[in-house]
Amino acid sequence: MPDLSVEALCVRFPGLEAPALEIASLDLPAGSRVALTGASGSGKTTFINAVTGLERVRAGSVRWGGTDLAALGEARRDRWRAAHVGLVMQDFHLFAGLSAIDNVLLPHRLSRALPLADVRETGERLLRRFGIERFGQRVETLSRGQMQRVAVARALAGRPAILVADEPTASLDAEAGRAVADLLLELGAETGFTLIVATHDPSLVSRMDRVLRLANGRLTDGARA
Numbered sequence: 133m134p135d136l137s138v139e140a141l142c143v144r145f146p147g148l149e150a151p152a153l154e155i156a157s158l159d160l161p162a163g164s165r166v167a168l169t170g171a172s173g174s175g176k177t178t179f180i181n182a183v184t185g186l187e188r189v190r191a192g193s194v195r196w197g198g199t200d201l202a203a204l205g206e207a208r209r210d211r212w213r214a215a216h217v218g219l220v221m222q223d224f225h226l227f228a229g230l231s232a233i234d235n236v237l238l239p240h241r242l243s244r245a246l247p248l249a250d251v252r253e254t255g256e257r258l259l260r261r262f263g264i265e266r267f268g269q270r271v272e273t274l275s276r277g278q279m280q281r282v283a284v285a286r287a288l289a290g291r292p293a294i295l296v297a298d299e300p301t302a303s304l305d306a307e308a309g310r311a312v313a314d315l316l317l318e319l320g321a322e323t324g325f326t327l328i329v330a331t332h333d334p335s336l337v338s339r340m341d342r343v344l345r346l347a348n349g350r351l352t353d354g355a356r357a
């Protein structure tokens with residue numbers, strides 16, 4: 133499991149005078165459980181895009197173990213991400229018309245980074261554990277809480293070393309949000325993945341080991357909750 137080390141990271145967007153994200157130095161040991169908080173526009177999604185290799189880093193370095201994402205082109209970043217990162221997007225990004233299990237398998241079918249039979253086995257085990265027994269049910273007929281759990285199962289089915297979630301409880305009521313948080317923390321404790329969660333949800337923040345607060349693209353402190 134790789135540690136994360138960020139040095140002199142600076143992300144700028146055209147039309148913005150100040151950097152959208154500027155981090156002099158940040159180290160997260162493997163297995164860290166980190167909440168990423170800050171006002172809208174403070175740089176949370178920009179941070180996630182940089183540390184998962186979704187966006188190219190042009191200034192500074194983002195090292196996961198021996199891999200500096202800033203040194204990799206898009207195709208190699210995509211391959212690295214498929215093998216190491218599980219991503220839970222804010223609005224699920226599930227594909228209507230496909231079943232729960234086919235949604236879980238789709239990114240792995242595309243990336244071919246991992247043996248599909250292994251992913252299917254892990255994915256089905258997770259869906260069952262999340263209370264989703266009808267693997268063939270089309271996702272658009274699931275409740276929102278169930279959709280969120282399918283998205284989490286998809287992120288975890290490849291048994292990633294790194295799990296990154298952007299507002300995973302934002303569209304859920306308190307109880308469903310707590311259930312998703314329980315699952316993330318339980319599975320993290322079992323598998324030891326590094327967990328990075330962007331969230332405004334105080335109850336989720338309070339359950340993480342460390343809180344990174346962003347304001348105008350800068351970390352305001354690395355304080356523990």
Ligand SMILES: Nc1ncnc2c1ncn2[C@@H]1O[C@H](COP(=O)(O)OP(=O)(O)OP(=O)(O)O)[C@@H](O)[C@H]1O
Binds near residue numbers: 174
């Ligand atoms: N592709 C882009 N081009 C120009 N500006 C961008 C781009 N992407 C992000 N920004 C700007 O960078 C800043 C940080 O955006 P970011 O999406 O990281 O915020 P956030 O903390 O995730 O906000 P939210 O809580 O609303 O999701 C914002 O001012 C945003 O407008």
Ligand SMILES: [Mg+2]
Binds near residue numbers: 176177178
């Ligand atoms: Mg965002």
